[in-house]
Amino acid sequence: MPRSDAVANRDRIVEAARAELSESNGAPEELKLHRVAKAAGVGQGTLYRHFPTREHLLAEVYRAELTQLVATVAPLLAEHSPLEALSRWLDRLIEYARVKRGVMAGIAVPAWQDLYAGQHHRLDDALETLLDRGKAAGEIRDRVDAADVILLLGALSRIPEADWDQRAPRIVAVIVDGLRA
Numbered sequence: 001m002p003r004s005d006a007v008a009n010r011d012r013i014v015e016a017a018r019a020e021l022s023e024s025n026g027a028p029e030e031l032k033l034h035r036v037a038k039a040a041g042v043g044q045g046t047l048y049r050h051f052p053t054r055e056h057l058l059a060e061v062y063r064a065e066l067t068q069l070v071a072t073v074a075p076l077l078a079e080h081s082p083l084e085a086l087s088r089w090l091d092r093l094i095e096y097a098r099v100k101r102g103v104m105a106g107i108a109v110p111a112w113q114d115l116y117a118g119q120h121h122r123l124d125d126a127l128e129t130l131l132d133r134g135k136a137a138g139e140i141r142d143r144v145d146a147a148d149v150i151l152l153l154g155a156l157s158r159i160p161e162a163d164w165d166q167r168a169p170r171i172v173a174v175i176v177d178g179l180r181a
Contacts, residue, residue, distance in 0.1 A: 082134035
């Protein structure tokens, strides 16, 4: 079992890398590992002990981002109507999509396929939970499933980075409007 300080270091490294990736608009080539180490308050040796390559770090950033996104479903449903919870979750998904773009660009195709194959069901399940609650409340169309919404969200991948901040929220708003019962 890892020591608590090692776990804390790892968590700080991942968060610092996520922040750096987000600030660089998802550009993995802009992810400077020495800046990540400094922002996390660790030495470069500690960073490389946890993540021997940039690819390892990017994969962990993706897993952490997905975990955080999935974990928001229950609190959102506890605090908001199902449609509002879905809308807020999709707003959070915009940041996840930006990080995912950076991770995809920074990881070799076979490694990305393995990472995605082992994780994507979590996103599908979270979205299905939100949709099911919305359908039960009569707020979301009956014949829509997670696969439909994910196909629609694929439009986010076509947004040029320069237009991301303006267009991504607008596309998600259009999707939410189309899901209304």
